[in-house]
Amino acid sequence: MTGPNQKVEIIEQLRTSVIQGDSNQAELAANRALEAGIDPLEAIEQGLAKGIREVGEKFQKLDLFLTDMIIAAEAMTAAISVLEKDLPEKGTLQKRGTVVIATVAGDIHDIGKNIVVALLKANSLRVTDLGKDIPSRDLVDQAESSHADVIGLSALLSTTMVAQQEVLMMLQDLRLRDKYRVIVGGAPVTEQWAKQIGADAYGKDANEGVVKVQELLTEKLGREEQNASRKL
């Protein structure tokens, strides 16, 4: 066990490692937290999450930039993967939900998607970023293998928006549609398009996208929990 001063110091190290985007220091601090017997959830909430929130706030004011967000999110992920091993209930973080996200087939413009990924990670969500120009079938397969809850589809071009529709149709044809919530976004994408293709949500920008993903997760995971308790 650890004294109060040491605990404060380790949690502060977790926070600053995220702000500095230092993955090595973040892992080191996470291991120290485990050795000192600090509750991993507390280490995440009081240390890592506080740090990433500060980075997010500074990004909003452009005191920090996208690259800072990305490396901060990487540091946070590195520390979480250490802390997770000792979480009292295995899979606690998975319970917040998993998001699989990609820029759709034919589209090489992934800056918008990258911003969303950084913000999702900053909100302590488990994110699998598949990258750009991802064929629809690969995207669905990855969603399956990652046990995703939400699929995020980004498109910058009017000629690639149609691949968002393709993914939804594929989910339908494979009888997988009910397993996922699907959110679409990107410069030419509109609310009307999202409705037309049967997506569950539309994010007009990165910030709104993240809020909508969280809403989708709350709704989906809540519903699954209800169903599970009914079965009991």
Add this chain to the structure above:
Amino acid sequence: MLPGSSNLLEIVERAKTGRLVKESEFEAKLLPNKLKELATKHDIKRDPEVLIPSDDGLADSVFEAAKELLLDLGVYCNDTGRTVKITEEDLKETLRNLPESIILGSGQERRELRIRTVEDKRPPAFVGGIGGGICSSQNYLNILISIAMEPAVDSICCGSLSEIDGKPIVGRSPIEMHAAQLEADWMRQAANRAGRPGLCLIGSGFEWAAADHASFNPDWGFRSTDAGCPCMIYPMKIDFNMLAKVKHYLDHKMPIHAYSDQLIGGFTRGAEENVISSMAHHLANVILNHATYQHVNCQHIHYNNTSNRLSIWCHNVVGQAIARNTRIITTSECFASAGPCTEMILYEGAAVALSVVSGTGLGPGICGRATKETDKFTGLEERFFAKAGHACAGMKREDANDIANQLVKKYEHMFDNPPPGKTLNECYDTETMKPTREWLAIYGKVMKDIGELGLKL
């Protein structure tokens, strides 16, 4: 040696043999770290009180830093996962061979675009058009007609077609080729209906090279007197598809209007680093995409406009760096947060137009609603943009800075909730192609306001 019209094979060769780097490493680490280092080394600093600097040393430092960036990092090729090395000789040779002027269009609409100097007294060139903004197939033609009818417009830039008769455009398929042909046909029709058949058209708005090629047709589509439109992919990237487009433009001896949109707050960090990046993209565009002219666009990552303080500063610094150190012909693009038929879009346009004092021309734009909404474009804001830009010719940078500060204060508080404005159908009589009284009244009021600020329109 890279310069010259036959260097595309050499570029591909370099892309095949360059340094292997992961894309994420290049864009999220190597590039931003180098930009940060160069901004410090060359002491590139932004004074928050200044929107339009009068500091020649700053402009020259940005140019030197950009050269260093390009020579040190090169450009990333998406297809090979390698960097394309650029040598000092490539750069010198390319800059030495740049012309003093280029010709756009034909017949009565033939326009000569000349390089501009800082505080140039001559009126700037104006690239009108939609600048990649989203248009529906229903309104694309009318929007372009309204723009082509504005006499101040020297050329018109394509938009981004959202669908064809409500049906999605399937990328890299015959539908995309058909869409590119429709777009070219509408652009040509718009020029003809405005009584300006030789007006230079800039396109296509389609990224796939095969679709772009399909839209070239001297009878109904793009011609050799129109301009091709390739880009550097953000940040500092190219791909073979884009080079294939360039090959087509060169084969047809078309002028090339290249662009390289920057994202302030993105991989290219803050304003101080974005001016270096933008300048380097301009240089790379000349060497790799054979740009004959270009436009500056540094967007704010959260607002997606170019009318905010950071973007205006960037456009002016980059404009001055280009005008003082190269013969690159460039314009300044306006992405406005507001939509047409609002005062705000015009104030935003006037603030961006002031970069004429830094040696840029105008356009494409004004593109309303930061290109996020469909059909938010009319000819009247283009008329305003041209008049504002012409009024800036010969103005001192210090005076322009005072006006810019006053203008930005009029609208920057509305960035989080800008007025959406109206579509062409809502603020034009589409039979006569004239603006409604409401839109004309707004235009008149802002013209008067801006005149009182010192911009004599």
